[in-house]
Amino acid sequence: MAEKPMNMSTQIPDEEDVRKEDNIRSLTMLDHFGFECLPHQLVNKSIQQGFSFNILCVGETGIGKSTLIDTLFNTNLKDKKSSHFYSNVGLKIQTYKLQENNVQLKLTVVNTVGYGDQINKEASYQPIVDYIDAQFEAYLQEELKIKRSFIDYHDSRIHVCLYFISPTGHSLKSLDLLTLKNIDTKVNIIPLIAKADTLSKSDLQKFKFKIMNELVSHGIQIYQFPTDDQSTAQVNSSMNGHLPLAVVGSTDEVKVGKRVVRGRQYPWGVLQVENENHCDFVKLRDILLSTNMEDLKQQTHTWHYENYRCCKLQEMGFSDVGPNNQPVSFQEIYEAKRQEFSDQCQREEEALKLKFMQLVKEKEATFKEAEKELQDKFEHLKRVQQEKTMQLEEERRQLEEEIIDFYKMKAASETLKTQVCTNIKKDKDHKK
């Protein structure tokens, strides 16, 4: 049975109440009550927990990244200037705790170091892509943990990338296009023309127009300002016409008339950072801090992170539907994966066994062949040996025969000698 909906803050008096109206003591409400207080609970909780915001600044060395961040957050975060002689692009990560009234903000600024300084700039975007992915991966790992602790987890996913374009007044560089193309599906990009005070008003307009045309023609996605929220729709819908934002950074305080403003003092006058006629700094500050910070965070979570998570889980073999388009549970996928893995193991084991047998057979055949070769060699050597022995035997026999002959001849000659001697003696005796 449907119950009568009750709106505690605007209860409609029934008839009896109306009749008794004159006797009823009317109370004026001092504060909110009922479930209209829910947003206040959220606000209080958020204030207690504090906010975090992660900005990635991509731009060439000395283009004004740190100065702009300092101007935005009214800080002095810059430590020292970067060198132009790094062989690779690096990233400098700094986290600060800022407080404005009772609102705490944990701000992480990731600055590129050495961007655009290498001769070969082909891989300059890679460390940036790797960093963005690594933060998504860390969050995914936390999500997949059995014991998750998101309350004290420092979410380091990049919420916005401020891409600093050199104020050449010409066009985007190939490095800009390459990097933007590689990160546009991973992060909310807000393109900025850095040091916009170096361009004249008309050059700046032409440059803005040129850049936007180039971004569109190269299919580069930049942050889309949401127009579904009534409170920000007007500001956001006009924002696209101002992109890329022409920014000027300065923490210097300069006197203009009786006022002290932040600006850059030049011989011909003062450029006021917070003057909307001079540059788009205020627009950028409003986007980041007043109107779109929450949307940037939400877009990061629901769009960019979701993209990463989806690809990662698909890579791991997970899917929401089976081959016949029927929904499949995590358990079913796990079982199927386990079965697939064990089948694969078995297949690999069998293949390995087969390969091993084949190898053993091949080795056996090689050994047999080697053995046969050795045997043949042995037989051959044996035969040669036998022949040599026989030859030697023959030679010995001949030698022995020669010795016997020699002795025989020797004996005969001795006999002959004795006989001759005897005859000579006889002859001598006879003559006497």
Ligand SMILES: Nc1nc2c(ncn2[C@@H]2O[C@H](COP(=O)(O)OP(=O)(O)OP(=O)(O)O)[C@@H](O)[C@H]2O)c(=O)[nH]1
């Ligand atoms: N004309 C002009 N100069 C600026 C602007 N912003 C910064 N600079 C100057 O440019 C120089 C470099 O500024 P940084 O903020 O240190 O630049 P970076 O990009 O952080 O430099 P690395 O971190 O060393 O790469 C400083 O001398 C700044 O005063 C600007 O909007 N206009």
